[in-house]
Structures are given as C-alpha cells and as structure tokens.
Amino acid sequence: MFHVKQPATALALVLLATPALARDNIQVAGSSTVLPYATIVAEAFGENFDFPTPVVEGGGTGSGLARFCEGVGENQIDIANASRPMRASEFETCQANGVTDIIEVRIGYDGIVFASQKGGASFAFTPAQWYNALAAQVVQDGQIVANPYTNWSQIDPSLPDQPILAFIPGTKHGTREVFEQRVLEQGCKDSGAEDAFVAANGGDEDAAGDSCIALRTDGLSNDIDGDYNETLARLEANPDGVGVFGLAFYENNTDTLQVATMSGVTPSTETIASGEYPVSRPLFFYVKKAHIGVIPGLKEFAEFFVSDDLAGEGGPLADYGLVADPELATTQQIVTDETVMAAPAS
Amino acid sequence: MTDIPLGDAAPAAPRPARSILETDARTRARNRAETRFRAYGLAALLVGLFFLVFLMSSILWNGLGAFTQTRFALDVELLESELDPEGTRDPAVIAKTSTFGYGDLIEAALAKAVAASGIQTDLEPGDLADILSSGAAAQIRDRVTADPSLVGQTVSFDLLASSRVDGYIKGRVTRESLADDKNLSPAHLDIVDALVADGTIARSFNMAFITGADASEKRPEEAGMGVAMVGSLYVMLTVLALALPIGVAASIYLEEFAPKNRFTDFIEVNIANLAAVPSIVYGILGLAVFIQFAELPQSAPLVGGLVLTLLTLPTIIIATRAALKAVPPSIRDAALGVGASRMQAVFHHVLPLAVPGIMTGTIIGMAHALGETAPLLLIGMVGFVASNYPDGALHGFVSPNSAMPAQVYEWAKRADPAFYERAWGGIIVLLVFLLLMNLVAVLVRRRFERRW
Numbered sequence: 001m002f003h004v005k006q007p008a009t010a011l012a013l014v015l016l017a018t019p020a021l022a023r024d025n026i027q028v029a030g031s032s033t034v035l036p037y038a039t040i041v042a043e044a045f046g047e048n049f050d051f052p053t054p055v056v057e058g059g060g061t062g063s064g065l066a067r068f069c070e071g072v073g074e075n076q077i078d079i080a081n082a083s084r085p086m087r088a089s090e091f092e093t094c095q096a097n098g099v100t101d102i103i104e105v106r107i108g109y110d111g112i113v114f115a116s117q118k119g120g121a122s123f124a125f126t127p128a129q130w131y132n133a134l135a136a137q138v139v140q141d142g143q144i145v146a147n148p149y150t151n152w153s154q155i156d157p158s159l160p161d162q163p164i165l166a167f168i169p170g171t172k173h174g175t176r177e178v179f180e181q182r183v184l185e186q187g188c189k190d191s192g193a194e195d196a197f198v199a200a201n202g203g204d205e206d207a208a209g210d211s212c213i214a215l216r217t218d219g220l221s222n223d224i225d226g227d228y229n230e231t232l233a234r235l236e237a238n239p240d241g242v243g244v245f246g247l248a249f250y251e252n253n254t255d256t257l258q259v260a261t262m263s264g265v266t267p268s269t270e271t272i273a274s275g276e277y278p279v280s281r282p283l284f285f286y287v288k289k290a291h292i293g294v295i296p297g298l299k300e301f302a303e304f305f306v307s308d309d310l311a312g313e314g315g316p317l318a319d320y321g322l323v324a325d326p327e328l329a330t331t332q333q334i335v336t337d338e339t340v341m342a343a344p345a346s
Numbered sequence: 347m348t349d350i351p352l353g354d355a356a357p358a359a360p361r362p363a364r365s366i367l368e369t370d371a372r373t374r375a376r377n378r379a380e381t382r383f384r385a386y387g388l389a390a391l392l393v394g395l396f397f398l399v400f401l402m403s404s405i406l407w408n409g410l411g412a413f414t415q416t417r418f419a420l421d422v423e424l425l426e427s428e429l430d431p432e433g434t435r436d437p438a439v440i441a442k443t444s445t446f447g448y449g450d451l452i453e454a455a456l457a458k459a460v461a462a463s464g465i466q467t468d469l470e471p472g473d474l475a476d477i478l479s480s481g482a483a484a485q486i487r488d489r490v491t492a493d494p495s496l497v498g499q500t501v502s503f504d505l506l507a508s509s510r511v512d513g514y515i516k517g518r519v520t521r522e523s524l525a526d527d528k529n530l531s532p533a534h535l536d537i538v539d540a541l542v543a544d545g546t547i548a549r550s551f552n553m554a555f556i557t558g559a560d561a562s563e564k565r566p567e568e569a570g571m572g573v574a575m576v577g578s579l580y581v582m583l584t585v586l587a588l589a590l591p592i593g594v595a596a597s598i599y600l601e602e603f604a605p606k607n608r609f610t611d612f613i614e615v616n617i618a619n620l621a622a623v624p625s626i627v628y629g630i631l632g633l634a635v636f637i638q639f640a641e642l643p644q645s646a647p648l649v650g651g652l653v654l655t656l657l658t659l660p661t662i663i664i665a666t667r668a669a670l671k672a673v674p675p676s677i678r679d680a681a682l683g684v685g686a687s688r689m690q691a692v693f694h695h696v697l698p699l700a701v702p703g704i705m706t707g708t709i710i711g712m713a714h715a716l717g718e719t720a721p722l723l724l725i726g727m728v729g730f731v732a733s734n735y736p737d738g739a740l741h742g743f744v745s746p747n748s749a750m751p752a753q754v755y756e757w758a759k760r761a762d763p764a765f766y767e768r769a770w771g772g773i774i775v776l777l778v779f780l781l782l783m784n785l786v787a788v789l790v791r792r793r794f795e796r797r798w
Contacts, residue, residue: 023643025746027726036563036761039730043562046733047484048444055645055746057729058759075641227759252761255523309446316480319529320564 023074024296026054030064030081031174032227033110033246034283037317038081041305044316049304051297054079058227061174068286069094078291078298082284083110083174088344101289104341105302106331107311109323111247111272112178112279115257117235121160123242123260127278129155131187133164134221136214139193144200147216163220167234167243170225178281179244180213186278188212232256247272248321272323280323289338302335405773412771415552415567416512418478418505418541422455422486426498435494448483449475465540469533476530477538479506481561481568507547509566509764511538515549518763555771560732560753566764569757571775573732577647577747578716578779580736584651584743585658585715590708592655593662600663601670602692621660628656629721637725644726645746653725654715661714665707669700702794709787713780719751728752750776 028038038056046053059067061082068080069090086094086104094102114125132138132155138147152159169175188194189212197208215221224231228249235241235257242260247267250257259267263278271277285305292299304310306328311317313324325331333339364370369377426433428451429443453471460467460474467474482505489503490496506512510530513519521532541547558570604610632653636642642649673696681691722728732748748756754776757769 027644027746029726029729032759035730039562040564042730043565043733044445044484047487052745053733055726055729055731055733057645057726057731073641075637075644077644228761229759249761251528253763254526254528255519255763258526309444316564319480 025052026079026295026298026301027057027077028054028079028081028285029057029059029067029077030079030285031061031083031283032058033061033083033173033175033248034081034107034285036248036320037107037283037322038285038305040316040320041301041310044310045297045301045304049297049300051300054297054301056081060172062172065090065286066093068288069097069099071097072099072288072290074294076288078288078295079302080286082286084177084281085284086286086341086344091343099288099290101340103287103289103302103334103338105285105287105306105335106282106325107285107306107322108283108317108325108328109272109280110283110321111267111269111277111323112175112182112281113245113247113250113267114242114260114262115235115245115250116242116260117239118256118258120239120258121162122258123152123159124264125159125260125262126190127183127187127263128191129159129187130166130183131191131193131212134166134168134184134215135188135193135212136216137211139191139196142196144193144196147218150220163240165238165241166221167224167231167241168215168221169231169244170223172225174281175244175246178279182279182281184213185209246321247323251321269318269321269323273326282325283322286341287335289340292338299335299338303332306331306335405770405777408767409770409772409774411516411518411767412555412774413552414516414549415554416507416515416547416549418507418547419502420452420455420459420478420482420505420546421500421502422451423500424486424490424497425451429490430494430497435497437491437494440494440497441491443487445483445487448486452478452482452486459541459546460537463537463540463544463546465537467533467537469531469537473531474534474537476508477511477534479508479565479567481506481565506567507538509762510534511547512549512567513764514538515542515547516767518767555768556775559734560730560748560756562730563760563762563765566760566762566768569765569768571750571753571772573735574748574750574753574772575775576735576742577650577727577732578749580647580742580747581650581654581749582712582716584648585654585712586708588652588655589658589662589711593659593708594666594704596659597663597666597670598692598697601667602688602696617660617663621664624720625657625718626720626723628653629724631656632721633724643744643746645729645731645748646725646744647727647747647749648743649725650722650727650749651743653721654718657718657721658711658715661711662704662708665711666700666704669703669707670696672703673699699796702790702796705794706787706791709783709790713783713787716749716783717751717776717780719749719755722749722752728756730756750779 028042035056035058042054042056045051061084064080065082065086067077070076086102091102094100114123116123129152132147132149133152135147137144138149139145140148149155149164151161151163153161168179188197194208194212197211198205201207201211222234224234228245231243231245232253235243245257247269250259265271265277267277272280287298287302308328309315311322311324311328315324318324428447430440432439453475456474456478457471482503485505486503489501507515508530510519510524510527511534514535521535524530524532524535538547554568555570557572558568559573560570561568600610600614632649636649636652637644677695677699678691681695682688686694719728726746727748729748731746732753734745736742736745736747750772754769754772757765757772
C-alpha cells in the first residue's frame with residue numbers, strides 16, 4: 001500500500017471524512033429487469049414529492065442482493081431490486097451482517113419471451129424443445145447421450161430448419177433461474193428425460209435436477225452476462241440466433257424482434273396475467289426496515305411504487321410491460337405495516 | 347581496386363562500359379524496396395484515416411439527431427374544478443394534485459387540437475395521449491405549481507412529443523416498424539402528419555439535451571446530458587485540486603531532492619507500473635477505501651474524483667518529471683552558483699521553465715480521466731443517477747451524480763431504441779470536451795514551451 005499515492009489517500013481521507021455526510025437520497029440497485037420500472041417510479045417520485053429523486057443502479061439481481069446484505073448504514077443501499085425471490089443463503093448473509101428486518105415487496109409479474117430477428121423463420125416452442133436444444137445430455141432412444149442436436153428441425157420437424165444458436169441470460173441474472181425452472185426443468189420433465197436421470201442417479205432427484213439444467217458447452221448455448229441490449233446485438237450479428245428477453249424489452253423493440261409462442265401461447269401482458277403464458281415470474285424489491293425513518297422518503301417511495309396510480313392496471317408500469325399484480329392491495333398493506341419477511345425456505 | 351597488383355595473372359576482363367545514369371539490377375531492387383515501403387506506410391496511414399473518418403461519420407450520423415427534438419404546441423385548459431376545486435390558489439393545495447391528475451386535462455386538450463386540425467379518428471382520448479411524452483404532465487404541473495394564478499386559464503405549452511413520434515419525424519420509425527408496437531399505432535401517424543402540416547408539431551433545436559437531466563426509461567425524449575456534465579465538472583475539479591499539487595510535489599521531490607537509492611528506484615518502478623494498471627482496479631480500491639472504510643457517500647462526484655485522482659497521478663508525475671528533466675542543469679548550476687538554496691533554485695528557476703510541460707501533462711491526464719467509465723461503475727455513478735441538478739455549489743461534490751461517459755454507457759444499455767440516438771449524441775458532447783482539452787494542451791505547448 002505504501003506507494004506514492006498513499007499520501008494522496010491519507011490526505012483525502014483526513015480532509016473529507018471528518019464531517020458526517022448525511023445522505024438524503026434513496027439508493028436502489030439490483031435487477032436489470034426491474035431497473036426500468038424503478039427509474040419510472042423514481043422519476044415520478046421526484047416530480048411529485050419534495051424528496052430528491054432516488055438513485056437507481058442496475059447490476060443484476062445477484063449483485064444487488066449481495067450489496068443489500070452487506071450491512072446497515074448510510075453508505076449501504078436501501079433497496080435491492082430482484083427478478084427472483086431472495087434465496088435462503090442470501091437471507092442468512094443479510095442476517096449475519098445485521099440486515100435483520102427486510103420488507104419483501106412484490107411489484108407485479110413479468111414474462112420471459114423468446115425472440116428471433118424479424119424477417120427470419122418464426123418459432124412455436126415448447127419447453128421440451130428448449131430442453132433438448134440446450135441441455136448437455138439428452139435422452140435418445142432410452143439412452144442418456146451427449147446432446148447430438150445441432151438443428152432445430154432435428155428436435156422436432158415442426159420447427160424450422162435452422163441451426164441451434166441460443167443467447168440466454170447469464171447466471172448473475174435472476175431471469176436465468178426462472179428460465180431454468182420454467183423452461184429447462186419443465187422441458188426435462190415433459191420429455192421424460194428427468195425420469196431417465198433419476199434412474200441413472202439411483203433415485204437421487206437433486207442430481208437429476210442438476211442434470212436437467214446442465215447446459216451444453218459446445219458454443220450453441222451462449223450465456224449473456226450483460227443486459228438485453230447485448231442479446232439484441234448478438235441476434236443482429238447472428239441471424240440464426242434465438243434470444244431470451246423480458247417482455248418489456250421486446251415490446252420496446254418490436255421493429256427488430258419477432259416473438260415466438262411458448263406451448264402455443266403468444267406472450268402479452270394479458271396472457272401472462274391470465275396465467276396462460278407459462279414462462280412468467282414475479283418481480284420484487286427488498287427494503288431495509290432499519291433505514292426507514294433514517295433515509296428521508298424511503299417509506300413514501302416504497303408506498304408510491306406499489307400505489308394503484310403506478311403499479312395498478314393502466315398505470316405507467318403496466319404501460320411499460322409490467323403485468324399488474326392482482327393482489328396489489330395485500331402488497332400495499334405489507335408496505336404500510338412494514339411487515340418483515342420470514343426466512344425463505346431453502 | 348584497379349591499383350591492386352594482379353601479378354602475372356591475365357588482366358581482368360574490362361568491366362562493361364556503363365553510364366551512371368543507368369541503374370543496375372541491385373540499385374533497381376533497392377529502389378523498388380523503398381517504393382514498396384512507402385506504399386506500405388501510405389496504406390497504413392490510409393487505413394488509419396479510413397477508420398477515423400468512418401468513426402467520425404458514424405458518430406455524427408447516429409448522434410446529430412439527438413440535438414433536435416419534436417415538440418407539440420398545445421393549448422391546455424387548466425380547469426379549476428380539477429386542480430383547485432376550492433378556489434384557494436394556495437400553492438400547497440395545488441401541489442396536492444399529482445402528475446396523474448393532469449392526465450385528463452391533457453387528453454381533453456389533445457382531443458380539441460386533433461378536432462381543430464380537421465382529422466377524424468377512431469382513437470380514444472386515452473390512446474391519443476401516446477403522441478405526447480409522458481413527461482408532459484410534469485411539465486404542466488411544474489408551471490402551475492410555480493404560478494397558481496394560471497389555474498382557470500387556457501395556457502399554451504410547448505410540450506415534448508413522445509419518442510416514437512420524434513423517431514417518425516426523424517425517419518427512424520416507419521409505419522411498418524410500428525406494426526407490432528404497443529406504444530404507438532399507424533393511426534397516430536395520420537394525426538401526426540396532419541398536425542405537422544398545420545405546424546402544431548415541429549422539430550426544433552434541442553437545448554434540453556445539453557442542459558437537461560437524465561430521464562427514466564419511458565421518456566427518452568426528455569433525457570439530457572446537463573446534469574452529467576455538471577457531475578463531470580465536479581469530478582474534474584476534485585482531480586485537479588488533488589492530483590496537480592500532489593503530483594507536482596512528488597515529482598519535484600523525486601527529481602530534485604530524493605537520493606538515488608534502491609528505495610527511490612522502487613518507487614519509480616511502481617509509478618511507471620501504476621500508469622498501466624487497468625482503471626477498474628482503481629474503482630475497486632475506491633469502493634473499499636472511500637465508501638466502505640471512509641464512509642463517504644455513494645454516487646458522489648467527490649468519490650469519483652478521488653478515484654480518478656489515483657488514476658491521473660502517475661500520468662502527471664511522469665509528465666512533470668520529464669518536464670523537470672528537460673530543464674538544462676546549467677540553469678540549476680547558475681542559480682546555485684550565485685548562492686540560491688536548492689529550494690530557491692527549483693522554485694525560482696527550474697519549475698517556471700517546466701510549467702508548460704506540467705500543464706500539458708495535467709491536461710492530457712485529466713482528459714483521460716474525463717473519458718473513464720469503469721472506475722465509476724463500482725462507486726455508484728452509473729445508473730439512473732443524474733436526475734437532479736445539485737442544490738448548491740458545494741453540494742455538487744456530494745449529491746448523487748453521474749459523469750458524461752457513464753451517462754453514455756447507461757443510455758446505450760436501455761431498451762428503447764431512442765436512447766441509442768441519445769448515447770451517440772452524448773459521445774459528440776464528450777468528444778467536443780476532449781478535443782477542447784487537447785487543443786488547450788497543444789496551444790500551451792506551442793505558446794510557452796522552450797527548447798534548449
């Protein structure tokens with residue numbers, strides 16, 4: 001550490017750390033899927049309240065929750081956005097670091113859509129087809145074999161004769177977990193591969209589940225660690241590619257993307273709200289109760305986020321692509337009462 | 347060679363008579379090699395030039411659109427019954443109507459404007475509002491809360507059109523591309539065409555892009571670079587205030603006073619190495635030291651400035667030492683010879699002569715820092731941050747802000763294609779600043795530098 005920059009650091013610390021710097025703005029970070037909604041709310045909050053506009057950062061659900069659980073204090077974030085529920089391990093980290101009282105707020109639902117470049121072949125997928133396209137091992141003629149498929153039409157003649165090339169969210173995204181649960185595991189079950197894996201693992205269902213979501217590594221399935229714009233750029237460079245997007249992103253880019261149906265249902269806010277479209281997930285944000293009353297406007301912001309004006313049907317969030325939560329009133333009550341969440345089941 | 351006695355050997359065959367004007371095979375080969383080399387050099391230059399022209403033209407092509415914006419001149423009737431039913435004109439009462447309360451007024455005004463332009467449409471008033479930016483309500487509300495006497499009157503506003511309408515006027519959005527779009531339909535464009543014809547909708551210079559704040563993902567039409575520019579200014583002030591004195595003091599000590607031993611050699615090697623450390627490393631250091639240890643606020647330009655100071659220091663130290671080294675020893679010797687102390691020799695004679703070199707190095711180091719995004723990622727300066735101007739001159743150091751390159755990166759990530767244009771426009775603004783700084787550096791060098 002004792003390089004020449006040491007005096008600079010020391011001087012800066014002495015000069016600047018002495019006065020206590022009270023923070024008067026809310027700090028939010030986390031899921032890039034929730035980010036657009038959070039910015040819309042933050043902007044409206046700044047317009048309609050006397051509090052400063054909250055700062056909203058992205059970074060992904062995993063990194064947002066990691067920062068959230070670092071501790072309580074003015075130099076820690078107040079709210080973490082998440083596109084999946086908090087895991088038990090994350091909850092434990094939070095507890096260990098003194099973030100004991102956490103309010104879990106579900107803001108609504110979001111669909112995950114499968115889209116390819118506009119003008120290319122159109123797709124009608126089922127989860128089983130995705131499983132067969134992406135898994136490391138599939139079941140062929142009753143045998144577990146390394147994934148032999150390189151073309152969609154080899155999996156199912158109804159699919160276009162097009163090489164398999166998929167761009168899916170990387171593991172730091174909450175979207176990935178939903179993709180694994182609702183598409184890969186479902187497909188694994190539907191295609192009967194899960195039973196084969198259970199048999200091969202001597203009845204160990206956890207190991208079978210891991211085999212279901214183990215992806216091929218031969219370059220046909222690509223993890224995208226950036227945001228949806230990166231997926232879009234990869235699709236533009238690879239006309240054969242199929243990408244995984246959030247519904248709101250697709251709705252903003254209908255001029256370049258065409259969406260695929262899943263199990264025969266076209267994704268839209270209506271089909272997701274009715275539960276017909278199978279690949280949807282709830283979106284959350286988590287609030288540190290200890291920060292309420294310390295950071296000005298924190299509770300007002302949380303209440304404003306889930307108010308009918310914003311998160312309700314026909315509100316600006318629904319306009320942007322959020323599927324309004326039918327049980328929004330319950331959520332509003334949770335925020336008003338500052339009800340603390342229980343430990344998630346692991 | 348002809349003088350060498352050849353003994354009794356037969357005289358060598360006479361060399362064929364040859365004019366010096368005539369080149370032989372070897373000379374021709376050497377000349378060809380030179381011609382080829384020149385061609386390679388020229389080709390390399392042309393390739394470089396091609397990329398530069400390509401880059402510049404694509405930046406201008408993509409980004410100039412951000413400097414104009416489509417606006418909608420709308421007369422809005424500010425109904426007393428909606429905004430101030432009691433007739434109090436009390437600002438506190440009027441502020442109670444949130445931006446959502448203005449939606450009906452805007453829809454009514456829009457329906458009127460469309461009817462006045464003589465177009466028949468099947469669109470509901472609620473759908474018509476998609477022509478306008480969703481920020482229109484806030485724009486009207488701000489005017490009304492600032493001047494409650496407007497309530498009850500019909501006031502004309504210059505509102506922003508939505509990003510899709512703006513894209514249509516700029517040629518980015520077409521009727522075909524709207525086929526599956528939820529935000530705007532081709533029916534809207536018929537209305538837009540008619541309103542453009544009667545001058546209600548027009549495209550004008552977009553001052554708000556240069557002075558405005560960042561906007562949410564639903565309102566690309568509102569987003570501007572202004573606040574991020576202020577953020578960059580505060581970052582640069584911090585860098586200048588810390589890196590210049592520390593860098594110059596360190597260089598003077600190392601160059602003029604420090605003994606030459608293994609310890610100072612070690613420091614020198616480290617400074618050279620620090621200049622090559624990837625900038626993200628400084629970001630991690632900044633997060634650990636300034637935010638987690640020193641508990642400075644997140645997203646503050648002050649912290650950004652501290653981190654970038656670390657990044658700029660090696661550049662300034664290396665440039666300053668080179669400038670000090672370039673001052674001939676005779677100057678020092680003369681000063682010492684007439685009885686000056688070493689400190690007097692340095693501060694009265696050597697340093698003034700090295701100032702142009704120091705300034706050039708400082709400006710280039712700061713231009714480098716101005717374009718840095720990676721270290722800012724980790725200290726919370728990238729995101730939806732630059733949404734408000736700081737409250738006062740000193741607040742600017744600690745109130746959350748972004749910086750210009752971070753703002754460009756943020757826009758490039760967003761879903762709405764209209765932000766893409768903004769990102770390129772932001773690059774133009776950033777490049778103008780960088781070119782200006784480099785120009786100043788060149789001018790300082792030309793004007794003041796002395797050579798011996």
